[in-house]
Amino acid sequence: MKFxxxxxxxxxxxxxxxxxxxxxxxxxxxxxxxxFELLFDEKELVKITNTRDxxxxxxxxxxxxxxxxxxEPKKRSFxxxxxxxxxxFVLEIDLHIEKLVPNxxxxxxxxxxxxxxxxxxxxxxFAIKNRMPKVVFIHGVGEGVLxxxxxxxxxxxxxxxxxxxxxxxxxxxxxxxxxxxxxxx
Numbered sequence: 001m002k003f004x005x006x007x008x009x010x011x012x013x014x015x016x017x018x019x020x021x022x023x024x025x026x027x028x029x030x031x032x033x034x035x036f037e038l039l040f041d042e043k044e045l046v047k048i049t050n051t052r053d054x055x056x057x058x059x060x061x062x063x064x065x066x067x068x069x070x071x072e073p074k075k076r077s078f079x080x081x082x083x084x085x086x087x088x089f090v091l092e093i094d095l096h097i098e099k100l101v102p103n104x105x106x107x108x109x110x111x112x113x114x115x116x117x118x119x120x121x122x123x124x125x126f127a128i129k130n131r132m133p134k135v136v137f138i139h140g141v142g143e144g145v146l147x148x149x150x151x152x153x154x155x156x157x158x159x160x161x162x163x164x165x166x167x168x169x170x171x172x173x174x175x176x177x178x179x180x181x182x183x184x185x
Contacts (some may be wrong), residue, residue: 002042003028009045017048029106036115037106056127094138095146117149124157124177131181136165140173150175 003009009030016072018030018038027039095116097104104112120137127135139146154162154177165174 003047008048010039010048012044012046015065025140027103036101036111038101039103039105089132091123091132091135092126092138093120095120095150096138096140099166113145114153116146117153120150121153124154127177128136128157128179131179133179133181135177136170137172137177138165138170138174141171142173147173147175 003020005020006021009020010017016032017182018032019032021029028042028045029039031037100115100119137150139150154160159180160177162175162177165176
């Protein structure tokens, strides 16, 4: 066993850190700095003892560049860009929890909804910042809790309109967001 309870770790291919809580089967259970409990393979984690250790681990890169790279949002499998005739790129974000975390075991419904909402907020702000005219959130049908949360969040933004996405393409479980671009920005 490479890690012990209390070890500070960082996730290699993602932008978050956490503290090891223990092992479940052959996976490492960590609690992220945001309070989520997630499971990872040992090879996906790096122990942080101090910055000098990290610097030696990434000897061919400066520590600053490695940390900056970790902070920049990476393209994730739940984001697809599609070219639609006349629309330019359409950012599609699948908010199903299976697309956001490798394993949802140990997450409460509140944790899941919070992660989905924060992902949607990050993506809509990314789209606004990058002047994308249209975004599609795929949320599924279910009980309608995520859709209601999404509608509430989107209603708080100026210059955004939204509606149910194209039924033929997405079924009932998607919301299409249009971002009015301000030419003075």
